[in-house]
Amino acid sequence: MSVKVRIPSPLRNYTNGADVVEAAGVNVGEVLGSLKSKAAGIETRLFKSEGQLNRFVNIYVNDEDIRFLKNLETPVKEGDEISxxxxxxxxV
Structure with a gap:
């Protein structure tokens, strides 16, 4: 199943300038894993070495913060959008 992943400006050098990339998976973790194959090197900006999200990266599924859902285990379905x-x- 494919979902849209919105890529912020600072990370678009990993996607050849694309602001949206289609990636597959049944949950956020799988989609971000799939994104790594389409945007080589982006995982170093998203994840710590232990496979946990970097604390300075926020992930939203349809405008819902995954920290208040099931984090990387948050399920996704066709047509969802990850930001x-x-x-x-x-x-100051």
């Missing part, structure tokens, strides 16, 4: 949103920090 990768890098956290932005700053201050």
């Amino acid at each position: 990768i949103v890098p956290a932005i920090a700053g201050g």
Whole structure:
């Protein structure tokens, strides 16, 4: 099953500039795993070495934060949209 993955500007160099990439999987983890084969190197920006999401990367499925769902085990279905949103920090 294929879902759309929205790629933020800072990560588009891994997708040859594409802002949306189709990837397959039954849950978020599988979709992001599939994305690695289409966007070589992107996994270094998304995951820690232990396979956990980097804490500065937020993932949404249809505008729902996966941290409040089932994280990487959050199921997806045809037509769903996953958004990768890098956290932005700053201050005065």
